[in-house]
Amino acid sequence: MKNEDEKMRLRTALFATTLMAAAPVAASATTITGPYVDIGGGYDLTQSQHAHFAGDAGGSGGGSATYRHQNGFTGFGSFGWGFGNGLRAEVEGVYNYSEINHASNASANRTRGSDQSYGGLVNVLYDIDLKQFGIDAPVTPFVGVGAGYLWQHYNPTQSNYANGNTTRLGGTNGGFAYQGIVGAAYDTGIPGLQVTTEYRMIGQPGSFTDGAYSGTSITNGHRSTGNVNFDHRFNHQFILGLRYAFDTAPPPPPPAPVVAPPVVTPARTYLVFFDWDKSNLTARARQIVAEAAQASTHVQTTRIEVNGYTDNSSARGGASGAKYNMGLSIRRADSVKAELVRDGVPASAIDIHGYGEQHPLVPTGPNTREPQNRRVEIILH
Known part of the structure; x- marks a missing residue:
């Protein structure tokens, strides 16, 4: 059931992004040359994660559980440079937040908590000029990849089991992160200003080193502690943003004036x-x-x-x-x-x-x- 819920939320967000991409805007598509800034925010859907409890952190002999995420949001800001040929490079700061509402293992339970990640990535993107395909539209699709470093922080997250036992986890750990980006930019008619819609998938390899996160187990009144590690993490994000390009290139020179002949004839x-x-x-x-x-x-x-x-x-x-x-x-x-x-x-x-x-x-x-x-x-x- 939880996998069906995740799929439904993913399909709904993808449909919303498609509707935004279809919205008409009266302007001409733009290829960025020079510096630009970009900000955005939107919905974050984090896939369920598998936790591994070392020692007595998850009860006697350790254990494992699957943590299901619910609602979340993301926000980012970036500064970049467009090379005028479709290629762009940018440095980005990002923040992600997600609720945790369920942890499944051998017994029924209720879980409440949240996590957040923050850090920076370097992205390389390519704007697709639709004119080369004979399409003159005020939209510029783009694709990109990025890599960087994110800190993952689990806010105090507690699971209460039907037998009266309790587990808690928390802590912060940093590591390598990467992302794929697909989106489109829409000209607003204001020079340099564009509205963007994006889908991003952020991946972060799991942390299997001792001490990645801390865990506490209370079993029959006995309290024990240990380490908790998570497998690979994936965030699916659906973003609406604004981008402004500081285009310092001079406008193209006006064509030379043509003196019309007294008799209207086709120009030669x-x-x-x-x-x-x-x-x-x-x-x-x-x-x-x-x-x-x-x-x-x-x-x-x-x-x-x-x-x-x-x-x-x-x-x-x-x-x-x-x-x-x-x-x-x-x-x-x-x-x-x-x-x-x-x-x-x-x-x-x-x-x-x-x-x-x-x-x-x-x-x-x-x-x-x-x-x-x-x-x-x-x-x-």
Whole structure:
């Protein structure tokens, strides 16, 4: 019966997490770059644990019992860093609390008590960009793993048996802990602020060394003490949280103004701009590429020319800078071509070229970061 109760609580919490994941939010998904903070809390379900009583701690000759946990809660706070490519690393402090309401062994009993754990973990997580699967939604799923150190403290927990005997346990012991994380972040429309839902499984190997926890047994008026050890511990947690990213990266430069001709005709040249030393497309850049792809189906087009350029600054110093920028311009042109193909343009109709620092849109002095020179031109012939 107790296993069925645990399964029912686990299914209910999983269903609640699924409902939160389905809630719509009007915004665009975000990949974190730079520092962020994260806080959260929720429901903690601790699996039943097996206790081993050494000596006379559990009565004459020792013994064992299974302790069943009931209601519990968890809370955490973390500080992390996003690398802009989906990967994140963070340091986390966590606190868990759980009630203990039953201990089963050879005779009927009533048990009351609780336990708590606290400590720190280091987590590595990966945000899954749904745009790479063609899904433009305001949600970013993520997965992660963590490892660290937790102290496990059993508050005074007493079991009263039908025959009048009593056992008590308590004490604190620390050890290695690990966790797996599955969740999703939802943009709120406020820059940098996201709501998160998570499922976490925390595991902590059992403590079989003498003196891990203390136990007391009162049998027929005789009091005896000894050690109590527990097997592997598992916490299942269902969490709602808030995360704020301090994104210090400058926004992408606005596209160059286009003077509309007096007669409305489909545009023949499109400009796509890039962040410094980047070849990935921004959301605005994808819109411009989509417009070019659509225009190619409405006007007579025999060939599409895609030309990549850079400004005259470089992530590589010295003489290798120009060579590096030449390669960067080709990568930018390749990114635009790949997006055109995703938008339905045949790859055989697209010619790409990389010109590096040549033919700047805005003349500048040497080693100048000029947003309008970091571009790809899409020309419909």
